[in-house]
Amino acid sequence: MKYMPLRNFDIVDAALNFENDGVIIEGGCDLFTCKATKDDKKLEFKLENELDEEYQRSLRLAVAFAQSETVRRSSRNSRHSHPVPPNLARASPFGPLSVRANRRKFGYMLSTLNACHPDHDFFKAPKPYEFSKERTLDDVVNAFDDKILGAHGMQFQSGIQTPGGSFLWGIKMWRIIDSEMDIENCDIYSWNPKENPLDDFEPSFWSLHYFFHNKSKKRVTYLHARALKTCYDWGPDVYNTSSGYFADCDSTDNDSGEASPIRIQEEGIGETFVDVELLEDIIKRSRSIPPLTADASDSHSDVDNHWI
Numbered sequence: 001m002k003y004m005p006l007r008n009f010d011i012v013d014a015a016l017n018f019e020n021d022g023v024i025i026e027g028g029c030d031l032f033t034c035k036a037t038k039d040d041k042k043l044e045f046k047l048e049n050e051l052d053e054e055y056q057r058s059l060r061l062a063v064a065f066a067q068s069e070t071v072r073r074s075s076r077n078s079r080h081s082h083p084v085p086p087n088l089a090r091a092s093p094f095g096p097l098s099v100r101a102n103r104r105k106f107g108y109m110l111s112t113l114n115a116c117h118p119d120h121d122f123f124k125a126p127k128p129y130e131f132s133k134e135r136t137l138d139d140v141v142n143a144f145d146d147k148i149l150g151a152h153g154m155q156f157q158s159g160i161q162t163p164g165g166s167f168l169w170g171i172k173m174w175r176i177i178d179s180e181m182d183i184e185n186c187d188i189y190s191w192n193p194k195e196n197p198l199d200d201f202e203p204s205f206w207s208l209h210y211f212f213h214n215k216s217k218k219r220v221t222y223l224h225a226r227a228l229k230t231c232y233d234w235g236p237d238v239y240n241t242s243s244g245y246f247a248d249c250d251s252t253d254n255d256s257g258e259a260s261p262i263r264i265q266e267e268g269i270g271e272t273f274v275d276v277e278l279l280e281d282i283i284k285r286s287r288s289i290p291p292l293t294a295d296a297s298d299s300h301s302d303v304d305n306h307w308i
Helices: 007-015 038-067 069-073 075-081 100-116 137-152 171-181 276-288
Strands: 018-020 023-033 131-133 187-191 206-214 219-229 262-266 270-274
Touching: 007 023, 007 171, 018 137, 023 100, 023 137, 023 171, 100 187, 100 206, 100 219, 137 187, 137 206, 137 219, 171 206, 171 219
Parallel strands: none
Antiparallel strands: 018 023, 023 219, 131 187, 187 206, 206 219, 262 270
């Protein structure tokens, strides 16, 4: 597969990256050709091996279940505690994976994810059951519009140009995608992982991942967006050292309702506890200090030193 940079798609990208009311939306629209390269053939071979291994694991697990009377008697509980992976030789959202064309289509989705999220290897332990084939284009458009326009808070009419010069999400964006993909004639798939690997470092409120595959055009377009909570735009990163994630920007203690100190990780300093209200007061004071001049530099050299 090969990435196709398109100027019109830059407009779509811009409409999928914004911040509003404490929420950051990150998204993109990426188009790839389905013409196989040497790397694609290697990945196809890797996918076949991975699927075969997964299938063999499924069979072994199924045999173990069939031979266990205890499991049979407690099948209701075991279905929840020990889910059996589906038989990969049977139907998948792409059709039976025993058919090469269906495996190749599945490979297109994984290759696209790898290209757009290079920190992850989606060919490792592939999970076709995490994908779904969408019934109608209208369902996809409505679901995507609801999330993106809802995140905007409907501050502007969708699709019009903002005072800053960028376009908001709307019908114009769908027309741009349609001009390259003929989306009414596309097979549309969604990716809905139970545990999204993209949330490893930045947990999201929600995420959307759609793939438009046009067989006749030999193209795949990946349309995606996710919502993240923004932290204060001043000072060092607020970091939760116990979990490894950015701390919740709401520093209010859940039990007492009072503001509680937050932990700040600074390079060369280590972990420091800072009172949020105190830090906000420092910021306000610093903004009120007039800029230093050559004559006044000495007189202001010790301003607010007691805060340091």
